[in-house]
Amino acid sequence: HKIEVERRLKNNVIPLIGKRNIQKITTADVLAIIKKVEERGAFDLAKRVLNDCSQIWRFAMASGFCKRNITDGLTVVLLPHSVTPQKAVSLEKLPKLMQDIEHYSKPNEENVRLALKLLAMTFVRKSELLYAKWAEFDLNAKLWKIPAERMKMRVEHTVPLSTRALSVLKELQEKFPSDEYLFHNGDPSKPIRDNALIEALYWMGYKNQMTAHGFRAIASTVLNEREFRADVIERQLAHIDGNQVRRAYNRAEYMEERMEMMAWWSDYLYQISQ
DSSP states (O other): OHHHHHHHHHHHTHHHHTTSOGGGOOHHHHHHHHHHHHHTTOHHHHHHHHHHHHHHHHHHHHTTSOSSOTTTTGGGGSOOOOOOOOOOOOTTTHHHHHHHHHTOOOTTOHHHHHHHHHHHHHOOOHHHHHTOBGGGEETTTTEEEEOGGGSTTSSOEEEEOOHHHHHHHHHHHHHSOOSSBSSBSSOTTSBOOTTHHHHHHHHTTOTTTOOTTHHHHHHHHHHHHTTOOHHHHHHHTTOOOSOHHHHHHOOOOOHHHHHHHHHHHHHHHHHHHO
């Protein structure tokens, strides 16, 4: 989260007002920043940037650096937008996608190929994969425990690792040894760039057809069609039950069923990628 906030500020705020005295920055200045982001069509990002600025001004007020929060009221000028589902290829096109990933050959991006394979097999969120560290993995127990602070709902999530997923991890260890991040570009203390996976999909010809998040939708569709239990699928997707009472009492992990399901899913992807 810290890395993402710093990146938003560095890309959108600091270049325009970062060197100015906070007391001399106006509401119009912040509004100009937000509108500039919206002009790129990044409406959700605009909302996040405004929230970042609001927190900065709240801290500045509490610390005595300024007398008022100039971001107050700016939420009313944010352009409304509807959330659209992340792009995902149809099931008919999935075999071709997996074959393209298997033969992905962009120079100096072997680690990106392995990242796409592991993403497809585990269908975790993009950030959960790109910021994964080896300390989270117990290869003997065949488990990957993603800590709560890196999960969207701030609850630790366990990913059963199939034999084929373990094979990808072994190849990754051999080709890109590291004591920290799984996916890096030479410096194990720094993960590969956030847009590496979407750029790879674009390079293979899937622009406006597939996203990193799309693997979650595909996995959910296929596994439901193959009649794996809905509770098991939802638990593996790390979805949180909206019913607070049911969520409080339902702490089942369904680990045995999830291990069987993930093994089946990895075998399925392997078969259609050949």
